[in-house]
Amino acid sequence: MKTDLDELMRTNDIDALLVTGPGQHNPALVYLTGGGHMTQADLIKKRGHPGILFHNSMERDEAAKSGLETRSYSNYPFMELLKETNQNRLQAIVLRYQKMLNDAGMTAGRIALYGRVDLENGFATFKALQEAMPALELVGYQDEDILLQAMATKDEQEISRIRQMGKITTQVVASVADFLSTRPVRNGILLDPCGEPLTIAEVKSRINLWLAEAGAENPEGAIFAIGHDAGVPHSIGNPADQLRLGQTIVFDIYPCEAGGGYFYDFTRTWCLGYAPDEAQALYENVLAVYQQIIAELKVNRLFKDYQLRTCELFEVQGHPTIKTNPETEAGYVHSLGHGVGLHIHERPFSGATATVSEILAPGSVITIEPGLYYPERGLGMRLEDTLWVRPDGNFEILAEYPLDLVIPVK
Amino acid sequence: MKTDLDELMRTNDIDALLVTGPGQHNPALVYLTGGGHMTQADLIKKRGHPGILFHNSMERDEAAKSGLETRSYSNYPFMELLKETNQNRLQAIVLRYQKMLNDAGMTAGRIALYGRVDLENGFATFKALQEAMPALELVGYQDEDILLQAMATKDEQEISRIRQMGKITTQVVASVADFLSTRPVRNGILLDPCGEPLTIAEVKSRINLWLAEAGAENPEGAIFAIGHDAGVPHSIGNPADQLRLGQTIVFDIYPCEAGGGYFYDFTRTWCLGYAPDEAQALYENVLAVYQQIIAELKVNRLFKDYQLRTCELFEVQGHPTIKTNPETEAGYVHSLGHGVGLHIHERPFSGATATVSEILAPGSVITIEPGLYYPERGLGMRLEDTLWVRPDGNFEILAEYPLDLVIPVK
Numbered sequence: 001m002k003t004d005l006d007e008l009m010r011t012n013d014i015d016a017l018l019v020t021g022p023g024q025h026n027p028a029l030v031y032l033t034g035g036g037h038m039t040q041a042d043l044i045k046k047r048g049h050p051g052i053l054f055h056n057s058m059e060r061d062e063a064a065k066s067g068l069e070t071r072s073y074s075n076y077p078f079m080e081l082l083k084e085t086n087q088n089r090l091q092a093i094v095l096r097y098q099k100m101l102n103d104a105g106m107t108a109g110r111i112a113l114y115g116r117v118d119l120e121n122g123f124a125t126f127k128a129l130q131e132a133m134p135a136l137e138l139v140g141y142q143d144e145d146i147l148l149q150a151m152a153t154k155d156e157q158e159i160s161r162i163r164q165m166g167k168i169t170t171q172v173v174a175s176v177a178d179f180l181s182t183r184p185v186r187n188g189i190l191l192d193p194c195g196e197p198l199t200i201a202e203v204k205s206r207i208n209l210w211l212a213e214a215g216a217e218n219p220e221g222a223i224f225a226i227g228h229d230a231g232v233p234h235s236i237g238n239p240a241d242q243l244r245l246g247q248t249i250v251f252d253i254y255p256c257e258a259g260g261g262y263f264y265d266f267t268r269t270w271c272l273g274y275a276p277d278e279a280q281a282l283y284e285n286v287l288a289v290y291q292q293i294i295a296e297l298k299v300n301r302l303f304k305d306y307q308l309r310t311c312e313l314f315e316v317q318g319h320p321t322i323k324t325n326p327e328t329e330a331g332y333v334h335s336l337g338h339g340v341g342l343h344i345h346e347r348p349f350s351g352a353t354a355t356v357s358e359i360l361a362p363g364s365v366i367t368i369e370p371g372l373y374y375p376e377r378g379l380g381m382r383l384e385d386t387l388w389v390r391p392d393g394n395f396e397i398l399a400e401y402p403l404d405l406v407i408p409v410k
Numbered sequence: 411m412k413t414d415l416d417e418l419m420r421t422n423d424i425d426a427l428l429v430t431g432p433g434q435h436n437p438a439l440v441y442l443t444g445g446g447h448m449t450q451a452d453l454i455k456k457r458g459h460p461g462i463l464f465h466n467s468m469e470r471d472e473a474a475k476s477g478l479e480t481r482s483y484s485n486y487p488f489m490e491l492l493k494e495t496n497q498n499r500l501q502a503i504v505l506r507y508q509k510m511l512n513d514a515g516m517t518a519g520r521i522a523l524y525g526r527v528d529l530e531n532g533f534a535t536f537k538a539l540q541e542a543m544p545a546l547e548l549v550g551y552q553d554e555d556i557l558l559q560a561m562a563t564k565d566e567q568e569i570s571r572i573r574q575m576g577k578i579t580t581q582v583v584a585s586v587a588d589f590l591s592t593r594p595v596r597n598g599i600l601l602d603p604c605g606e607p608l609t610i611a612e613v614k615s616r617i618n619l620w621l622a623e624a625g626a627e628n629p630e631g632a633i634f635a636i637g638h639d640a641g642v643p644h645s646i647g648n649p650a651d652q653l654r655l656g657q658t659i660v661f662d663i664y665p666c667e668a669g670g671g672y673f674y675d676f677t678r679t680w681c682l683g684y685a686p687d688e689a690q691a692l693y694e695n696v697l698a699v700y701q702q703i704i705a706e707l708k709v710n711r712l713f714k715d716y717q718l719r720t721c722e723l724f725e726v727q728g729h730p731t732i733k734t735n736p737e738t739e740a741g742y743v744h745s746l747g748h749g750v751g752l753h754i755h756e757r758p759f760s761g762a763t764a765t766v767s768e769i770l771a772p773g774s775v776i777t778i779e780p781g782l783y784y785p786e787r788g789l790g791m792r793l794e795d796t797l798w799v800r801p802d803g804n805f806e807i808l809a810e811y812p813l814d815l816v817i818p819v820k
Binding site for chain 2: 020021022024025027028037039056057058059060061062074077079088089090093112113114115116117118119120121122123124125126127138139140141142143145147205208209211212213215217218219220221229232233234235236258259260326327329333334345
């Protein structure tokens with residue numbers, strides 16, 4: 001939780017965080033500032049202090065919204081920095097960081113680097129900064145990232161923002177279901193308002209429209225895949241595909257607050273009009289595992305234990321899984337779920353490669369998303385909800401929505 | 411231009427590019443793959459070769475759309491990499507890069523790093539990779555970035571995508587103007603369809619909706635700022651502000667293709683119903699400079715010469731500019747324009763800090779956006795269009811739209 005951050009910095013021997021990049025669509029910076037329309041900013045947060053936010057002079061009003069101490073880059077006139085560095089832009093940027101760190105009281109110690117950047121710039125800048133300030137140690141992370149550790153559990157304010165995104169997400173899903181179920185049908189194909197075959201492109205355009213209308217955005221797109229594509233877990237769907245009765249549709253939607261804030265993650269699998277026997281059978285398998293896992297979830301257990309359990313349950317049903325064959329592309333081929341927050345995928349993870357102890361701690365927000373895929377048979381099936389591990393240890397689906405397979409059409 | 415890339419690599423002594431990160435909203439990767447819904451990918455492009463795209467097994471269909479040679483990460487089973495590195499995730503990722511580079515035939519030479527990443531991961535990974543492969547030199551850029559040099563001029567296919575975004579942008583602007591001009595007015599304030607005062611939040615929600623409907627997105631938001639906020643160049647506007655007759659509104663809109671493709675950039679300043687004398691006078695000043703600069707533009711000239719020229723023209727009108735006082739927050743306070751492509755701001759730049767020769771080469775796509783700001787007087791004014799420097803040396807506004815100040819209301 002955010003309140004754990006200073007303690008996490010202490011136990012990891014980190015004296016300060018340096019968070020850089022744009023003010024939006026930049027989880028580390030949004031986490032510590034709340035967001036804000038800034039082209040570029042730098043936050044230097046010493047342990048035990050809320051931090052100083054450095055910003056472009058023109059974006060001072062946006063920076064001020066963070067409630068943090070702010071300081072304009074105009075305090076470090078760039079023309080002078082260029083003069084001091086013989087017009088070397090990289091060295092001028094490094095010199096500005098030296099001055100900002102100095103003003104923030106950070107001239108020695110360990111600094112953890114954060115923020116969404118272009119690698120070409122970030123690698124050049126911080127490699128050069130490290131050389132220029134040998135008394136500092138600049139640190140990156142793959143594992144044991146302290147911000148991700150803090151983010152792994154959410155406070156009440158974060159939960160209410162994710163819950164609101166869940167409400168928006170399920171309302172949009174309901175609008176899509178309503179729209180599909182009121183379409184006329186010709187030769188087994190749904191028709192659009194002009195009487196032409198309805199395509200996935202048209203459905204997706206409505207999804208984006210309804211999300212935008214509700215104040216959300218769709219930075220990672222959405223999956224709306226029918227037939228063969230539904231059998232490939234991350235195929236997003238072919239825009240030109242027509243909506244045909246009796247084919248499985250995997251509809252996976254994961255929007256976030258406008259500007260790049262908190263996400264929600266949700267999947268249903270639908271058949272329009274009716275479900276063929278083999279789709280119905282697959283659905284019943286996935287639904288049974290979904291319900292069994294939800295019923296078995298217990299606070300503070302390892303998330304990956306449920307991944308193993310999911311494999312066992314599917315194997316008892318007779319499906320291949322990645323437990324027996326890690327490279328299988330048929331049966332149960334992915335992990336059970338993941339944390340959701342300012343990243344669509346964040347801690348805790350359930351995958352077999354989770355080397356750290358990813359537990360379902362109180363305050364976690366996770367997805368549960370078992371699925372079965374048979375691309376050769378043109379079949380795919382997944383059910384997914386986002387759940388909150390409440391402080392009392394109970395699991396709560398943050399936005400309830402029916403699990404039905406068949407969308408009736410007229 | 412993209413066809414210059416191998417030659418740029420040669421003159422900069424770069425043997426390969428390593429481009430990493432997600433498949434969307436990642437300009438370097440979108441530039442070389444065309445885009446595609448990939449959670450994570452790596453492109454290794456040796457000089458003289460189109461490159462190999464490494465991808466998640468589940469995202470093979472999306473990877474295949476690039477038309478490049480593809481190779482699944484499943485060729486490097488992660489469990490085995492973890493075993494080889496004693497369960498050290500960072501070292502396992504580094505080992506995978508070593509194997510991928512080996513398979514791409516890159517075991518020595520200079521590699522330029524690219525891609526949108528989280529700095530904490532990118533810094534850790536490539537610092538460790540550099541240590542593991544001393545025969546390679548990993549290179550970052552601030553200046554003289556070779557991809558940005560290639561991107562600075564566009565081919566016909568890119569122009570047609572930007573032109574299409576211009577068409578969508580101006581259509582949405584026209585829809586906003588139509589909507590405002592047909593609102594009823596009470597006590598000098600526009601009313602929404604429910605008869606309540608119309609707010610900026612409601613206008614922005616419609617902007618997002620219409621953009622989504624047209625297949626565009628708005629990753630950086632839009633500026634719709636009225637009154638005092640219009641006087642602060644990058645204030646995005648207060649959502650609760652009501653739309654009042656006779657106040658200046660700066661409307662700056664910069665959407666991109668859905669999924670994070672090519673951008674367009676456009677600004678108009680409006681007064682609803684009528685323009686007060688001081689707004690009208692300011693408008694005439696900005697319009698005159700806008701028209702003068704557009705008329706004077708010549709191919710292959712330095713972009714920043716026109717920044718100086720803009721300052722001179724505004725100073726003759728009696729306005730302070732950053733030429734005389736780089737820190738001024740009143741008058742003309744920003745740069746004249748910038749390149750537009752897969753980044754909303756890219757080469758060529760017109761700013762005074764442009765240390766490289768940023769010229770208006772054939773194939774460039776640039777904005778021209780003079781403006782005047784008097785925050786103390788609650789006044790701001792900017793006009794902006796996106797222009798293509800055609801192969802024949804002529805400048806073409808990619809989407810024409812009236813420059814009018816006053817939006818009549820009924």
